[in-house]
Amino acid sequence: MTVEPLRFEDGALLILDQRALPGEERWIRCVRPAEVADCIRTLAVRGAPAIGIAAAYAMALVDGERGEELGSSADLLRSARPTAVNLAWAVDQVLASGDPLACARRLHREQDAADRRLAALGADRFQRGDRALTHCNAGALATAGYGTAGGVLQAAWERGRLERVWVDETRPLNQGARLTTWELERAGIPHRVVTDSSAGTLMVRGLVDRIVVGADRIAANGDVANKVGTYPLAVLAERHGVPFYVAAPVSTIDPDTAHGGAIPIEERDPSELGAGLSAVNFAFDVTPAELVTAIVTEAGVLEPPYEEAIAGVASR
Numbered sequence: 001m002t003v004e005p006l007r008f009e010d011g012a013l014l015i016l017d018q019r020a021l022p023g024e025e026r027w028i029r030c031v032r033p034a035e036v037a038d039c040i041r042t043l044a045v046r047g048a049p050a051i052g053i054a055a056a057y058a059m060a061l062v063d064g065e066r067g068e069e070l071g072s073s074a075d076l077l078r079s080a081r082p083t084a085v086n087l088a089w090a091v092d093q094v095l096a097s098g099d100p101l102a103c104a105r106r107l108h109r110e111q112d113a114a115d116r117r118l119a120a121l122g123a124d125r126f127q128r129g130d131r132a133l134t135h136c137n138a139g140a141l142a143t144a145g146y147g148t149a150g151g152v153l154q155a156a157w158e159r160g161r162l163e164r165v166w167v168d169e170t171r172p173l174n175q176g177a178r179l180t181t182w183e184l185e186r187a188g189i190p191h192r193v194v195t196d197s198s199a200g201t202l203m204v205r206g207l208v209d210r211i212v213v214g215a216d217r218i219a220a221n222g223d224v225a226n227k228v229g230t231y232p233l234a235v236l237a238e239r240h241g242v243p244f245y246v247a248a249p250v251s252t253i254d255p256d257t258a259h260g261g262a263i264p265i266e267e268r269d270p271s272e273l274g275a276g277l278s279a280v281n282f283a284f285d286v287t288p289a290e291l292v293t294a295i296v297t298e299a300g301v302l303e304p305p306y307e308e309a310i311a312g313v314a315s316r
Contacts, residue, residue, distance in 0.1 A: 003140035003183060005050050006057070008104070013057045017044045018141055022182040032066075033058040033073040040080040040087070043173065047142020048216045048252055049111050052086030056104035059094040070095060082264045083225055083284050084216040085254040111144035114249040114298035115151045122152030122212065122247050122296040126161035130209040133166040133199060136227035137179040138214025138247065148247040149214040150183055152296065157189045165191040166202060170227060172273050172281070196229050203240040211237050215248040215295075220314075222289030222306025223260030228282045234291035243293040250297050255314040260286035 006015045013036055017026040028044055030036045036058035038044075040051045055077040062068045074091045081087060090107055097103035126132075132153060139150020147154065156162040165184055170176035177193050184191040194202065202208050211233055217225040224230070224246050237244040257263055263286060270279035295302040295309075299316065302309040 003186070004145055005047070005141045005143075006045060006054055008057050008060070008101070013054065013061065015039050015045045015054065016141070018046055018179060019044055021141075022178055030058070031061060032063070033061050033068065033076060036061065037076050037080045040077070046175070047137065048084035048086040048214070049115075049143040049148070049249060050141070051081060051084055052090035052251065053104065053108050053111060053144060055080075055087050056090040056094050056100070056107050059091060060101035060104050062100070070100075081266060083266045084252075085257075086216075086249075086251050089251050108144055111249065112146060115143050115146035115148060117298040118148060118247055118249065118296050119146065119151030119155040121298075121301050122245060123155035123159055123161065125210070125243070125245065125294070125296075125301075126156040126159070127209075128161050129163050130156065130161055131164045131166065131207060132156070132162060133168070133202065133208045133211045133233070134180060135168040135176060135196075135211075135213050135230055135233055136170045137175040137183075139180055139183040141179050141183060142214065147183070148249065149212045150180065152212050152245070152247050153184075153189065154187055157187070162189065165189060166208060167191050167193045168196045168199065168229065168233075169193060170229065171196055175227070199233055200236045203236055203242055208240075208242050210243045210245060212245045212247055215246050215252050216284060217257065217263050218246070218248060218253045218295065218310070219257045219259050219263060220255045220307060220310055221259045222292060222295065222302075222304070222310060223263070224287045224289070224292060224295075225260065225263045225265070225284050226287065228285045231285040231287045234287040238291050244291060245294055245296055246292055247296040250299050250313055253297070253310055253313060255310060260288065
């Protein structure tokens with residue numbers, strides 16, 4: 001199964017509007033960087049690798065005749081969502097290139113190849129009959145068309161090593177229930193949705209063999225920022241002896257951020273939790289490195305001590 005979350009055609013970036021899924025497959029045509037930034041900010045396109053690729057294509061839409069500049073467009077795009085390091089990384093890649101569109105297309109191709117490499121490495125950790133739990137959406141919609149954590153699940157299924165996927169709803173916007181289930185259904189992978197608060201019950205009953213999640217930023221010490229609710233899963237996994245894997249491309253690793261406490265955590269509009277509520281709406285949380293069994297990347301599977309493993313990857 002291949003899902004295209006975005007594509008560049010006839011001088012425009014076409015974005016599959018993930019806010020409308022699974023009910024409707026609706027495409028948004030963007031011809032200006034500000035339109036792409038708005039799609040990123042409002043979650044029409046989401047997932048750390050996907051928003052990085054979208055931002056790269058947005059830089060190719062800069063039009064000097066309209067008074068747009070690469071530098072100001074880059075600042076606008078970087079500010080759209082602060083936690084996912086892939087966004088700023090992709091923008092910087094384009095700025096350093098001589099051809100924004102060629103760079104964006106290259107990053108798109110490389111992400112697809114990275115997804116497939118890390119998915120194969122992650123599937124190596126599975127055994128026949130495994131039941132996996134995942135949180136949020138880190139499949140094809142969140143990357144370049146194959147997926148990180150979702151790609152691992154698909155590769156494990158194709159090898160006959162995956163029996164079922166438990167899908168957290170992922171509140172408050174239900175990326176798991178809406179998007180991950182949509183991907184799994186298209187791939188023919190058996191799955192069942194569970195409330196986020198059901199994870200402990202599943203584990204204590206012996207119904208989860210491993211957990212696989214994506215990441216929006218990985219610090220130099222191995223701390224992982226991902227969709228809020230990931231940290232409690234890791235704590236429960238430790239308590240019940242369930243392996244907890246993070247699947248992410250090398251571009252999600254931020255060697256300049258020493259630890260998770262230095263990762264900026266996005267707070268979204270409280271109205272997403274319900275009209276008129278006084279609320280705090282964190283979009284991400286940080287899972288300490290000591291709770292992570294391994295980090296699966298296209299460059300290899302990183303294991304503790306993470307400082308050493310990450311430094312080795314960063315140096316390459």
